[in-house]
Amino acid sequence: MFDGKANPIPLKGFTKLGFMSKEFPKVTDKLEYYLKPTDDLLKDDKYLEINTIFTLTTAANALPTVMEFDPKANLTGHHLTKGRLLLKIKNGPGVLIDTDVNHIEVVDEDPSTATCEMLIKDIPIANKFLNGQVDIYGALAKGDLEIKGQTWLLDSVGLILDRIPIYIQ
Amino acid sequence: MKTYNYKKSRELFERAVEVIPNGIYVHYSPAPLIPIDAYPFYVESADGSRFIDVDGNEFIDYMCGYGPMVAGYHNKNIDKAAIEQLKKVDTATGAPAVMVDLAEELENTITIADWAFFAKNGNDVTTYSLMVAREHTQRKKIIRLKGGYHGVHPWTQSPDHPGVLFEDAENIIIGIFNDLDNLRDIIKKNKGEIAGLISTPYHHPVFFDSEMPDPGYWQEVEKICREEGIVIIVDEVRTGFRINVNGANETFGFKPDLICYSKAMANGYPISALVGTNEIKSSASKVFYTGSFWFSAMPMAASLATIRELKKTKGVEKMKEFGEKLAEGLSKLAENHGHELVVSGHPAMPYVRLADDPTMKLHQNWCAECTKRGAYFTSHHNWFVSTAHTEDDLKKTLEIAEDAFNALKKL
Structure with missing residues (x-):
């Protein structure tokens, strides 16, 4: 869809959905621009920041769908326990994810209610982390990533996050 | 009480991640040691119930290599x-x-x-x-x-x-x-x-x-x-x-x-x-x-x-006795500081947890504060005691735990 080769909405027969035929493709073009980085684009600090925030938000919101349809992620869903996970860039944006058995969703609540936290040192490290270019254990030991609380939640959510790239390559 | 730093451990780890997947893997991985800056990664030597890390810090070892050491290092x-x-x-x-x-x-x-x-x-x-x-x-x-x-x-x-x-x-x-x-x-x-x-x-x-x-x-x-x-x-x-x-x-x-x-x-x-x-x-x-x-x-x-x-040496009985004294001593200290310490499992392999905070953050901080004062405690795994753990180790451990409880109040 982001390549613009397919029309995501069946427009034939609809006459009052101008947004779908005009603005929507522009939105997808813009999303494609920010979600398909090149090495050159990532050298621009502003682009890097927007790409990182978009990727973090997209990945977090993809979790329920991936858990539902990917067989491995679906199994992980059976093992999830009740908790609230904060994935956050220090001094930057973050997402709060609620988990329970066979349940995962992004929520808009007070971040201080998180029972488990993963804090990422800065935007460049977050970008590498979200694009699978970070040795996670190494990053934890070096302080680039910081985890605390019910870290078994992170083990499970991490398994589901790991499945996302399979569907966007 | 003086706390440790781990400069050499970090330097070694920076080299390790370049040539070893994860730097240190799975059960020895630093990842579950939280907060990570409280823990050493590399050991230099060990004797009896204690080990010394590459930065020269000495620890009373309550993990015993995750179990293998049972009768003291260099027995x-x-x-x-x-x-x-x-x-x-x-x-x-x-x-x-x-x-x-x-x-x-x-x-x-x-x-x-x-x-x-x-x-x-x-x-x-x-x-x-x-x-x-x-x-x-x-x-x-x-x-x-x-x-x-x-x-x-x-x-x-x-x-x-x-x-x-x-x-x-x-x-x-x-x-x-x-x-x-x-x-x-x-x-x-x-x-x-x-x-x-x-x-x-x-x-x-x-x-x-x-x-x-x-x-x-x-x-x-x-x-x-x-x-x-x-x-x-x-x-x-x-x-x-x-x-x-x-x-x-x-x-x-x-x-x-x-x-x-x-x-x-x-x-x-x-x-x-x-x-x-x-x-x-x-x-x-x-x-x-x-x-x-x-x-x-x-x-x-x-x-x-x-x-x-x-x-x-009736080693099993000795470990049980030490483990019971350790659990009792730590529980009393926790109570004195207004915390509830839950100790489960066999006394020679106790799983210890501060139950006041279900997110585990308090417990992680306490274990970390103990470790950087010289009593090596993990927060995610049962501990191990050995026949080499002594009354002096117990006394020192309780002093460290007391200081760590005080340190928690300042966090």
Whole structure:
């Protein structure tokens, strides 16, 4: 869809959905621009920041769908326990994810209610982390990533996050 | 109280991540040590109950190498036996004589053991035990219990983990410790198909409290398995020679068919063993299973000396007594500071947790504050004590814990 080769909405027969035929493709073009980085684009600090925030938000919101349809992620869903996970860039944006058995969703609540936290040192490290270019254990030991609380939640959510790239390559 | 820094550990780790996946992997990985800046990564030397890291910081070791150290680092009798054996032969063409001595010692020590088979790591023998059970029963399926750890081979992991296939778990059924109805239900649904049940003698998962068997639990498991022709395999890789030198099953009053040992059986020298009953010996003989270093004589000599040392010094009783004093002392201190400390599991392998904060953050901070003052505590895993832990260690540990509780107030 982001390549613009397919029309995501069946427009034939609809006459009052101008947004779908005009603005929507522009939105997808813009999303494609920010979600398909090149090495050159990532050298621009502003682009890097927007790409990182978009990727973090997209990945977090993809979790329920991936858990539902990917067989491995679906199994992980059976093992999830009740908790609230904060994935956050220090001094930057973050997402709060609620988990329970066979349940995962992004929520808009007070971040201080998180029972488990993963804090990422800065935007460049977050970008590498979200694009699978970070040795996670190494990053934890070096302080680039910081985890605390019910870290078994992170083990499970991490398994589901790991499945996302399979569907966007 | 002075706190430690770990400059050299960090420098080594920076080099390590370039050439080793994860820098340090899995159970020695720094990842679950939270907050990570409170922990050393690399050890320089060790003696008795203590180790010194590469930055020169000394720790009273409550992990004992995650279990192998049971009679003190550099135990004179054990090291002497190992070195004398090394001077004669370690790995050569042909099995070493000490292998027979060790098998006889195990046969004489462990109540159910009529024979012993040696390998290197715990997982070598847990996997072998499954193969033996399958050969013995000519059945496919194995019951293992949720949260139980039996190593890292694909059958021990959930198929949602990287590198593990759904096919790897095809004949593995997950049961629940202390749940007899669950066991009966599994057996009913898989009538005549279950080869073996593998379980630790008591439940000691990571992150959660340890759970002792309910009264009558193991006796009923034994009865059901005998009726159904299911081989009972006890994984004593973590508990072995810490709860009962004759087998933890003796403490809990039942007789398994196979028992897996490793960790503490040679005080840190690399060896594991599967022991079993005569009824199952011919099946064990049929399974093709070996490794290049499984006939290494030095760890066998060390194991022989370790088991004799533990029996001679009443090591198990000593560890239990120390563990009880440690739990009591820490619990009292916690109470004095307005906290609730929950200690579960066997005193020689206590799982300790500050229960005030269910997110674990308080407990993680306390363990970290203790560690950077010299008492090495992990927050996610049961601890281990050894026969080398002394009254001085206990006194020092309680001083450290007191200071750590005070430090928590400033965080």
